[in-house]
Amino acid sequence: MITPTRTARTDEPASALLGTLAAQGASGALSTEAGIVYLAAGHVVHVESALTPDIGDLLTHSGALAPDGWWEAIDQAGRRCRVGRQLVDSGHLAVGALELCHLGALFDAAYFVLAHDGPALRFRPGAAHWLGAVRAVPVDTVLRESRRRRELLHRIWPEPAIDLAPLARVPDADPADLPHRRSRTLAQVDGVRTAAQIATVLACRTFHTLVELRRLAAAGLVVPKVPAPAPGSAPAPAPAPAHVSAEPGPAPRPTAPDEPDTALLRRLLHALEAL
Amino acid sequence: MPGIDESLLQAMRLPGARGAAVVDWISGLALGAVGDAPGGDLEAAAAETAELARLATESGVLAPAGDDAGGASGKEPPVQDLIITNSDSYHLLRFVTTTFDSTVFLHLWLDRGEGNLALARIRLAEMADRLVLG
Numbered sequence: 001m002i003t004p005t006r007t008a009r010t011d012e013p014a015s016a017l018l019g020t021l022a023a024q025g026a027s028g029a030l031s032t033e034a035g036i037v038y039l040a041a042g043h044v045v046h047v048e049s050a051l052t053p054d055i056g057d058l059l060t061h062s063g064a065l066a067p068d069g070w071w072e073a074i075d076q077a078g079r080r081c082r083v084g085r086q087l088v089d090s091g092h093l094a095v096g097a098l099e100l101c102h103l104g105a106l107f108d109a110a111y112f113v114l115a116h117d118g119p120a121l122r123f124r125p126g127a128a129h130w131l132g133a134v135r136a137v138p139v140d141t142v143l144r145e146s147r148r149r150r151e152l153l154h155r156i157w158p159e160p161a162i163d164l165a166p167l168a169r170v171p172d173a174d175p176a177d178l179p180h181r182r183s184r185t186l187a188q189v190d191g192v193r194t195a196a197q198i199a200t201v202l203a204c205r206t207f208h209t210l211v212e213l214r215r216l217a218a219a220g221l222v223v224p225k226v227p228a229p230a231p232g233s234a235p236a237p238a239p240a241p242a243h244v245s246a247e248p249g250p251a252p253r254p255t256a257p258d259e260p261d262t263a264l265l266r267r268l269l270h271a272l273e274a275l
Numbered sequence: 276m277p278g279i280d281e282s283l284l285q286a287m288r289l290p291g292a293r294g295a296a297v298v299d300w301i302s303g304l305a306l307g308a309v310g311d312a313p314g315g316d317l318e319a320a321a322a323e324t325a326e327l328a329r330l331a332t333e334s335g336v337l338a339p340a341g342d343d344a345g346g347a348s349g350k351e352p353p354v355q356d357l358i359i360t361n362s363d364s365y366h367l368l369r370f371v372t373t374t375f376d377s378t379v380f381l382h383l384w385l386d387r388g389e390g391n392l393a394l395a396r397i398r399l400a401e402m403a404d405r406l407v408l409g
Contacts, residue, residue, distance in 0.1 A: 064374035088276070094409030095278040100377045103306045104299070135279070145304055148318075152303065179333035180353070204376040208301045 014113065014120040015143050018044075021123065022139035029127035030120055035113040038129040043136035046102070046129040049109035051196040052206040055101055055131065061203035064101075065092055074130070082132040102134040107145055108205040114146040149207055156211065157218040163210055165224035166192050173221045185212040189222055276409040279307040282402050286383050289398055291390030293364065296321060296382045297371075297406075300328040306379065313366070313384050320382075328368055328380050331357055356396060363387050369399045373407050381406075 014032045018039075021030065025042035035049030048054055056074075059065040069092040077086035084102065087093040093101075153163070168191040175186055188198040199209040216222040277285065279297050286295040287310050294310035296317070303322035313320045331337055331354045338353035352370040359366040365385040371377065381403055385395055 058375050062375040094405075094407055095276045096282060096406035096409070097373060097375070099279050100297075100306065100371075100373065100379060100407065101375050104375075104377055107302070107304060145302075148304075148322075149302060177335060179335075182333075202376075208376065208378060211301050 011119045013117045015117050017120040017123065018114075018139050018143065026123075026125065027128070028123055028125040029129070031122045031124075032113055032118050032120055034116070034118060035109055037110070037113060037142075038127070039139075040128070040133065040136060042139065044106065044110070044139055044142045045133055045136050046131055047106050047109035047113055047142070048129075049112040051112045052105065052108045053200050053203065054109075055105040057200065058101055058105055058203055058205070059093070061200075064097070077132070078130045080132075081128045081130050084131045084134045099135050102131070103137070104205055106137065107142070107149075108207050110142045111146050111149045111207045114143060115150040153210060153214055157214040159214070159217060159224070161224040162213050162217050162222070163195055166194055167198070167213065167222050168225045170221055170223055173219075175221050181208075182212045182215060185209055186216055186221060189213075189216075191225055277402075277405055279406070280309070282381070282406045283307055283309040285402055286381065286399060289383070289385070289390070289395050291386035291388070292383060292395075293386055294382075294384040297379055298325050298328070298382055299377075299379050300325040300332065300370075301378045311384070313364075324366070324368060324380075324382050327359075328357060328370070332370065355400070358392065358396070360387070360392075365390055365392050365395070367392070367395055367399055369396075369403045371403045371407060377407075 014030060014037070018030060018037060021028075021039055022042040027040045027042075028038075030037045030039065034051065035047060037044060038046040038048075053061070056070055060067045060070050065087070069087070069090070073083050073086040073090065073092065076090075077083045084098055088095050088098055153160075167189045169186070169189050175183065178186065184202065185198060185204075188201050193201070195210050195213050196206050198213070199206040202209065213222060283295045283297065286292060292310065294308065294312055296308035296312070297306045298304070298321045299306060303325035305317055305321035308317050308321075332352050334354075351372055355370060357366075357368040359368075364387050367383045367385065369381045369383075371379045371381060373379075381399055383395060383399055385392070
């Protein structure tokens with residue numbers, strides 16, 4: 001990793017600053033409240049968000065890659081920022097599989113970082129992601145796709161509350177004959193979990209989970225849960241499900257397999273990095 | 276071991292190939308493309324073919340009749356290919372099976388006069404496998 005250089009905070013929207021950085025051919029990490037965009041030579045090489053499973057979650061929770069293989073690659077190549085290359089060289093993953101999973105995670109996180117376009121908090125020139133170069137995407141493509149995804153969700157069902165609120169099933173609604181992805185998403189709706197938590201449980205990208213959830217909402221099967229009416233009348237919501245495991249950075253290997261809430265920890269990490 | 280670009284370039288070596296792309300059928304995003312885009316607009320072509328692919332893969336009617344729909348792992352797409360023909364070309368869509376969450380297909384656009392649909396279908400299936408298995 002390259003030592004970060006301090007830069008002034010800015011209230012400029014992240015998309016505007018990204019455009020400028022792309023034009024300059026900049027390399028480094030741009031933080032917003034929703035996540036971090038990594039640039040190399042003016043192209044987006046990775047994006048992370050607290051609301052989306054990262055590439056390690058997607059690969060290991062799905063069973064595509066044994067956690068040992070993942071952590072071995074982190075141990076051997078994390079410091080050199082070549083984890084992606086290491087996964088391929090060690091025979092754990094085909095190049096195409098790595099690229100598909102990486103792009104899936106990149107555009108998924110980018111949607112949450114850029115679709116609502118909060119202010120950029122900080123740019124650290126030279127900061128590189130530990131995954132290393134897999135596939136670089138033009139900034140324009142990432143910005144356009146994030147906007148397109150927001151419009152796609154709006155066309156399916158124009159209720160943004162679905163995206164962030166705990167979700168509940170509609171009592172007595174008949175969920176007959178749902179496609180596989182939609183029915184397994186509905187099965188995780190329990191009145192407590194949010195879309196991001198459901199995505200983590202399913203080892204599925206959050207945007208793709210949102211598409212299913214908005215379709216379920218459009219079909220009258222799922223609603224966002226309204227805030228609890230009075231304290232004491234209902235038990236506190238349970239923490240995120242215990243399936244959430246390994247924090248996937250080049251951090252020390254976790255000793256406990258069931259961290260309480262990966263998303264919360266990652267949000268804290270982003271906040272610290274943005275300081 | 277081919278990545279996305281190498282796989283698409285291989286597809287373009289098939290007789291009559293006009294264009295090839297890897298498309299996510301839920302978001303409608305082209306993750307990679309080479310050659311010409313049908314209709315001249317890659318983003319529109321990806322979004323429209325994705326919608327078609329989504330309807331096919333979500334269709335209970337088009338799924339296998341047996342009990343093993345989805346395969347043993349539950350990760351096999353219920354539909355393998357979509358084949359669309361018109362008076363001057365073929366469109367061949369092949370779903371890519373991955374163990375992780377990916378929802379993508381390969382789209383090959385072939386000239387009708389020069390293309391060989393049966394050969395292209397076999398080759399595209401092999402490319403889809405090699406893309407994720409190496």
